[in-house]
Amino acid sequence: MCIAATVTALSLGSMTTVFADDMKPGKGVTVNPARATWNTGFFQEALVRRGLEELGFKVKKPKDLQNPIFYKTVALGDVDYWTNGWFPIHDAQLPKDFEEKAERVGYVVKAGGLQGYLVSKEHVEKFGIKSLDDFKREEVKKAFDKNNDGKADLTACPPGWGCETTIAHHMDVYGLEDHINPIKASYEASMASAIAAYNDGEPIFFYTWAPNWTIFKLKPGEDVMWINVPEIKPTEAQSQAVDRMTVSGAVGAVSDPVDLGFVVSDIRIVANKKFIEKNPVAKRFFEVFKLPLSDINEQNTRMSEGEKSKKDIERHVEEWIAGNTDTWNGWLTEARKAAQ
Structure with a gap:
């Protein structure tokens, strides 16, 4: 009896250890993550980091x-x-040895990286606006001219942003320089002003991207509409992804498909190959991690309203996990299977 009891105890102890190790298969491994400099990507990064922990x-x-x-x-x-790879828009920024030494893993949001121009829905309908070309019409320019310079005012990108170059390209190739005035002040301040104008019933015209708080505040299809560029005329950097500049099924677009004039990107995790080869649990978590674009937009909106400290973002992570327990636990379970 004593021997049997001892054997049973040892077996149970061994099973407990195996189970505990299986629950924390990454124990003993230190991970060095990076994060993009734009804060609309902080939430995704924090969620992935929490999962690995x-x-x-x-x-x-x-x-x-x-x-x-x-x-x-x-x-x-x-x-x-x-967690902040945007492809194919980031392809031009990859080093020559990237494919040999690093890897794109999973899809945080497939086709989630939208960019384009939006106009208040009421005024899209009032003026029959379909594309940037409509801003050459005098009645449209007059309606969207805030500073009385004879041009429609566009809330655009600050100097140094990648989108600034593309917007400048559009102004040139579509002959819009005498018709549209791209405002390049602080984006957050300019968009706050645009939202205030919208709430007062005024027409608004702006560039944005997703994920972003702007399209949580101003919902495409309800408040604003995505409009077309007159035709697809890519920049040199866009020339390898022309097929991704036209999108079908975009909610709140004036047409289907819609020619956005910007490359639509997949948001993906990028990892060092040696790291994921040595850590299949981490790789599997990266593969199954997917977020609804609406959840990112909602969190980005909270940040734009002042909840942007490290503690705020950690709280957002806790709240998201609490509201999506089955999904979260499913990801962890799938990842742990990779250790077996």
């Missing part, structure tokens, strides 16, 4: 890196991953 990995504070620097750094192995 629950799987037992020790995850360091993320390094905030500009895109080209990140891709060089992850190829070198100095960081292990980030």
Whole structure:
């Protein structure tokens, strides 16, 4: 009896250890993440980091890196991953040895990286606006001219943003320089002004992207509409992804499909190949991690309203997990299977 009891106890103890290790298969592994410099990507990064921590990995504070620097750094192995890859728009920023040393894994949001021009729905309907070309019409220009310079005012991108170059290209190739005035002040302040104008019943015309708080505040199809560019005329950087500049099924577009004039990107995790080869649990978590675009937009809106501290973002993560328990636990379960 004593021997049997001892054997049983040892077996149970062994099973308990195996079970505990299985619950934390990443135990003993330190992970070095990176993070994009734009705060609309912070929420996704924080959720992925939390998932790895629950799987037992020790995850360091993320390094905030500009895109080209990140891709060089992850190829070198100095960081292990980030959650902020936009493809194919980031393809031009990849180092020559990227495909050999790093990998795109899973889809945080497939076709989630929309960019384009939106106009208040009421005024789309009032003036029959379908594309940027309609801003050459005198009655349209007059309605959207806030500073009385004879041009329609467009809330555009601040200097140095990638979208600034594309908007300048559009003004040139579509002959819009005498008809549209791109406002390049602080985007957040300019959009706050546009939203206030919309709430007063005034026409608004702006550039935005998704995920972003703007299309949570001003919902496409209800408040605003995506409009077309006159025709697809890509920049040199866009020329390899022309097929991704026209989108079908976009909610709140004036046409289906709609020619956005910007490349629609998949938001993806990018990881060092050696890291994911050594850590299949992390790779599997990256593969199954997917977020609704609406959830990111909602969280981004909370940040735009002042909830943007580290503690705020951690709280947003906790609240999202609490509201999506089955999904979250399903991801963790799938990841743990990779350890078996």
